[in-house]
Amino acid sequence: xxxxxxxxxxxxxxxxxxxxxxxxxxxxxxxxxxxxxxxxxxxxxxxxxxxxxxxxxxxxxxxxxxxxxxxxxxxxxxxxxxxxxxxxxxxxxxxxxxxxxxxxxxxxxxxxxxxxxxxxxxxxxxxxxxxxxxxxxxxxxxxxxxxxxxxxxxxxxxxxxxxxxxxxxxxxxxxxxxxxxxxxxxxxxxxxxxxxxxxxxxxxxxxxxxxxxxxxxxxxxxxxxxxxxxxxxxxxxxxxxxxxxxxxxxxxxxxxxxxxx
Amino acid sequence: xxxxxxxxxxxxxxxxxxxxxxxxxxxxxxxxxxxxxxxxxxxxxxxxxxxxxxxxxxxxxxxxxxxxxxxxxxxxxxxxxxxxxxxxxxxxxxxxxxxxxxxxxxxxxxxxxxxxxxxxxxxxxxxxxxxxxxxxxxxxxxxxxxxxxxxxxxxxxxxxxxxxxxxxxxxxxxxxxxxxxxxxxxxxxxxxxxxxxxxxxxxxxxxxxxxxxxxxxxxxxxxxxxxxxxxxxxxxxxxxxxxxxxxx
Amino acid sequence: xxxxxxxxxxxxxxxxxxxxxxxxxxxxxxxxxxxxxxxxxxxxxxxxxxxxxxxxxxxxxxxxxxxxxxxxxxxxxxxxxxxxxxxxxxxxxxxxxxxxxxxxxxxxxxxxxxxxxxxxxxxxxxxxxxxxxxxxxxxxxxxxxxxxxxxxxxxxxxxxxxxxxxxxxxxxxxxxxxxxxxxxxxxxxxxxxxxxxxxxxxxxxxxxxxxxxxxxxxxxxxxxxxxxxxxxxxxxxxxxxxxxxxxxxxxxxxxxx
Numbered sequence: 001x002x003x004x005x006x007x008x009x010x011x012x013x014x015x016x017x018x019x020x021x022x023x024x025x026x027x028x029x030x031x032x033x034x035x036x037x038x039x040x041x042x043x044x045x046x047x048x049x050x051x052x053x054x055x056x057x058x059x060x061x062x063x064x065x066x067x068x069x070x071x072x073x074x075x076x077x078x079x080x081x082x083x084x085x086x087x088x089x090x091x092x093x094x095x096x097x098x099x100x101x102x103x104x105x106x107x108x109x110x111x112x113x114x115x116x117x118x119x120x121x122x123x124x125x126x127x128x129x130x131x132x133x134x135x136x137x138x139x140x141x142x143x144x145x146x147x148x149x150x151x152x153x154x155x156x157x158x159x160x161x162x163x164x165x166x167x168x169x170x171x172x173x174x175x176x177x178x179x180x181x182x183x184x185x186x187x188x189x190x191x192x193x194x195x196x197x198x199x200x201x202x203x204x205x206x207x208x209x210x211x212x213x214x215x216x217x218x219x220x221x222x223x224x225x226x227x228x229x230x231x232x233x234x235x236x237x238x239x240x241x242x243x244x245x246x247x248x249x250x251x252x253x254x255x256x257x258x259x260x261x
Numbered sequence: 262x263x264x265x266x267x268x269x270x271x272x273x274x275x276x277x278x279x280x281x282x283x284x285x286x287x288x289x290x291x292x293x294x295x296x297x298x299x300x301x302x303x304x305x306x307x308x309x310x311x312x313x314x315x316x317x318x319x320x321x322x323x324x325x326x327x328x329x330x331x332x333x334x335x336x337x338x339x340x341x342x343x344x345x346x347x348x349x350x351x352x353x354x355x356x357x358x359x360x361x362x363x364x365x366x367x368x369x370x371x372x373x374x375x376x377x378x379x380x381x382x383x384x385x386x387x388x389x390x391x392x393x394x395x396x397x398x399x400x401x402x403x404x405x406x407x408x409x410x411x412x413x414x415x416x417x418x419x420x421x422x423x424x425x426x427x428x429x430x431x432x433x434x435x436x437x438x439x440x441x442x443x444x445x446x447x448x449x450x451x452x453x454x455x456x457x458x459x460x461x462x463x464x465x466x467x468x469x470x471x472x473x474x475x476x477x478x479x480x481x482x483x484x485x486x487x488x489x490x491x492x493x494x495x496x497x498x499x500x501x502x503x504x505x506x507x508x509x
Numbered sequence: 510x511x512x513x514x515x516x517x518x519x520x521x522x523x524x525x526x527x528x529x530x531x532x533x534x535x536x537x538x539x540x541x542x543x544x545x546x547x548x549x550x551x552x553x554x555x556x557x558x559x560x561x562x563x564x565x566x567x568x569x570x571x572x573x574x575x576x577x578x579x580x581x582x583x584x585x586x587x588x589x590x591x592x593x594x595x596x597x598x599x600x601x602x603x604x605x606x607x608x609x610x611x612x613x614x615x616x617x618x619x620x621x622x623x624x625x626x627x628x629x630x631x632x633x634x635x636x637x638x639x640x641x642x643x644x645x646x647x648x649x650x651x652x653x654x655x656x657x658x659x660x661x662x663x664x665x666x667x668x669x670x671x672x673x674x675x676x677x678x679x680x681x682x683x684x685x686x687x688x689x690x691x692x693x694x695x696x697x698x699x700x701x702x703x704x705x706x707x708x709x710x711x712x713x714x715x716x717x718x719x720x721x722x723x724x725x726x727x728x729x730x731x732x733x734x735x736x737x738x739x740x741x742x743x744x745x746x747x748x749x750x751x752x753x754x755x756x757x758x759x760x761x762x763x764x765x766x
Contacts, residue, residue, distance in 0.1 A: 020604025041624055099518035103526070106737070109744070113703045113714065114736050117721045117729065122541045197613045204618065205706060219619035227620050231612070238611045305661055322664070329665040336658040341680050341757040350676065351666035381757060401666070 040224060048229035068199055068210040075134030076195045080188055083139045087146025097151060108140040112198050116205045130202045137198045138191040145187030149180040182256055185249050192245055196238060270462040271297045284431055284438045286452035288445055290503055294463030295441045296409055302439060303329040303407045326404040332413050334391040338382045345378040348397045368400035371430055388419035405437045421479050424451060449491045457495060459502020466502035469495060545727040553727035570701055570712040577636030578697045582690050585641045589648020614639030614700060622708050632704035639700045640693035651685025684758050687751045694747050698740055
C-alpha cells in the first residue's frame with residue numbers, strides 16, 4: 001500500500017470517528033444559540049472563552065496553571081522514581097513482600113481525599129503539602145505494579161545473569177529493571193490521572209495556588225462562565241498530558257514485545 | 262449459488278442437493294470455502310447470487326428444522342449454564358416444563374451424557390462438550406444437522422468414538438446430516454455421499470457415492486478394499502481440484 | 510519453609526508500626542505537635558461510638574453512597590447496553606463520550622456547587638457523574654466482547670431478540686458488568702467524602718474537616734480510621750457479592766482455546 005493511500009485511509013478513519021462528536025457539538029451549538037449571556041447557571045460557550053481570555057489578561061491564569069502543572073509533574077516524577085526504586089527493593093524479597101503486603105494494600109486503599117486533612121494537621125498549610133500528598137497517593141500504583149512484576153519475574157532471567165556471573169547491581173541494572181519496565185509504565189499510566197485529580201483536590205480543599213483553587217474562587221464569586229471555562233481548560237490539560245505520556249510510552253516500549261491484554 | 266465477500270469471491274457455481282435422511286460429507290483443503298458453504302446452507306450467511314431452498318421454500322435466515330453445530334464447542338456453549346440448561350436453550354419458551362425436561366433427557370441419553378446433566382460445560386472434556394452441543398441440536402429434533410468440522414479439535418481416539426456415536430444417532434433418528442471435514446477418511450467413513458470442494462474460489466469438483474454397507478465399523482470398514490478405493494479417488498480429486506498446490 | 514495461611518509477618522509489621530508510633534508520640538521525639546497516639550485515637554473512637562455521633566455521620570455517608578452507586582449502576586448499564594448493542598448509536602455518539610471521559614469528576618465540584626448549592630443534591634450529582642463511567646465503559650466493553658459465535662448459536666437455535674439479549678448477551682457480559690460496578694463503588698466513596706468535605710456539610714467527610722478545624726486530632730483520626738474501614742468493608746462486601754453472582758462463570762473464561 002502506498003504511503004498516500006495509507007494516509008488517506010487514516011484520514012477516513014479519523015473522520016468516521018469524528019461522527020461521534022455530533023451530539024456534543026450539537027449540544028454546544030444549541031447552548032450557544034439559546035444560552036442567555038448573563039445567566040447565573042448556564043452561560044453560553046462564547047462567554048467561557050471570553051472569561052478565560054480575561055483571566056489570562058489580568059495575570060491570574062498563568063501562575064495558577066504553572067502551579068498546578070509543576071506540582072503535578074514534580075509529584076508524578078517523584079512518585080515514579082521512589083515507587084520504582086522501592087518496588088524493586090520490595091519485590092526482590094518474598095518475605096518482605098509478605099510482611100509489607102497488608103500495610104501497602106491498606107495505604108493504597110485509603111481514599112485520597114481523607115489524606116488532605118491529615119497532611120494539613122501535620123504540616124500546616126504549606127506549599128510542600130500539595131506535593132507531599134500528590135506523591136503519597138501516586139506512589140502506590142507504581143510501587144505495587146513494579147513490586148508485583150518483580151515477584152513474577154521469570155526465573156530463567158536470573159539463571160541467565162548467574163551464567164554470566166553478574167553481580168547484584170549489574171543484574172538489577174541489565175536484567176531486572178528492564179524486564180519490569182512494561183509493568184512500571186502501566187503503574188505510571190494509572191498514577192497520572194490520579195495525580196491530576198489529587199493536585200486539583202488539594203488546591204480545592206486548601207486554596208493553595210493552582211487551577212483548583214481558581215475554580216473554587218470563581219464559584220464563590222459567582223462567575224459561572226469562568227467556572228465552565230476553567231473546566232474545559234482542565235479537560236484540555238488532561239488530554240495533553242495523556243497524549244504526551246502515550247507517545248513517550250510508545251517510544252520506550254518500541255523494543256518490547258507487544259503485550260497481550 | 263455464489264458467495265462473494267468484499268472483493269473476494271469465495272464460492273462459485275455451487276449447485277448442491279441434500280436428500281432427506283442422507284449423510285452428506287463435504288471435504289476440501291483449507292481456504293476452499295467449506296465453512297462458508299455450511300453457513301450458506303444453515304442460513305447464517307446470505308448468498309450473493311443464486312438461491313437456496315429448504316423443502317421448496319427459499320432460505321432467508323436459519324430455517325426451521327435446520328441446526329448448525331460449530332467446531333469451537335467451548336465458545337458455542339453457554340459456559341455459565343449447566344449441561345441440561347444448555348441443551349434446553351433452543352426449547353425454552355416453546356415447550357411446557359414437563360415436555361422440555363423429557364426432550365432434554367432424551368437428547369442427553371442419545372449422546373450418552375445423562376449423568377452429566379448438572380455439570381458445568383467447563384468441567385467436561387472437549388469430546389463431552391462437543392456432545393453437549395450435539396445434544397442441544399438434537400433436542401430440537403431437526404430435519405437437518407449441519408456440522409462444521411465438529412471433531413476437528415479432538416484427539417484421534419475421541420474422534421473415533423464420536424464418529425460412531427454420530428452414526429448411531431443418524432440411524433436412530435433418520436436426521437439428514439451435512440458434515441464438513443478436511444479428513445478424507447472421516448468423510449468416507451461417515452458419508453453416503455462425499456462432495457469434494459476445491460479451488461479458490463471454491464467450486465464443487467466431484468461428488469462420490471459411497472457404497473459401503475451400514476452399520477460401519479472403525480476397523481473392518483476402514484480396511485475394506487472399497488473404502489481404500491474411495492479414499493484414493495477422493496484424495497486424487499482433492500489434489501486435482503487444488504491445481505497441484507494442495508496444502509495437506 | 511512452610512508459610513501458614515494467615516499472614517503473620519504482615520500482622521507483626523503492622524503491630525510493630527503501631528507500637529513505634531505510640532512510643533514516638535509519647536516520648537515527644539516526633540516534631541509533629543498535632544500527631545495523636547494510637548491509644549488516643551482508640552479512646553476517641555470509643556467515645557464517638559458510644560455517643561452515637563459516629564453512627565449518625567456514617568449513616569448519612571453510607572446512605573448517599575448506596576443511592577449514588579445504584580443510580581450510577583442503572584444509568585451505566587443502560588448506556589453500556591445501548592451503545593454496546595447498537596453500532597449505529599456508537600458511531601454517532603461514542604466520540605462525544607470519549608471527550609468527556611478524561612475530565613476528572615472533581616473538576617465538576619465547583620460547578621455542582623454553583624448549580625445546586627450546599628446540598629445533598631450536589632453530593633449525589635457528583636457521585637453519580639463520577640461512578641457512571643466505569644460501569645458504562647465496562648458494560649459496553651462486555652457486550653461488544655460477546656463472541657460472534659454466540660450470535661451464530663442464537664440464530665441457528667432461532668432465539669428471539671429478547672431471548673438472545675436476556676439469555677446469551679447479558680450473562681456473557683456479566684463478568685465485565687460486575688467488575689464495572691465494583692470499580693465504581695470505590696469512586697462513589699471518594700466522591701462522597703470529597704463532596705462532604707466541601708459541598709455538603711454532613712457525613713463522615715464533613716466530620717473530618719470539622720474536627721480538623723476544632724483542633725481535635727484524636728477525633729479526626731478516629732473518623733479517618735473509620736473511613737478507611739468503611740472503604741475496606743464496602744470493597745470486600747462487593748467482592749463477595751460479585752463472586753457469588755459469577756460463581757458459574759468461574760473457569761469459563763480460563764478455558765477458552
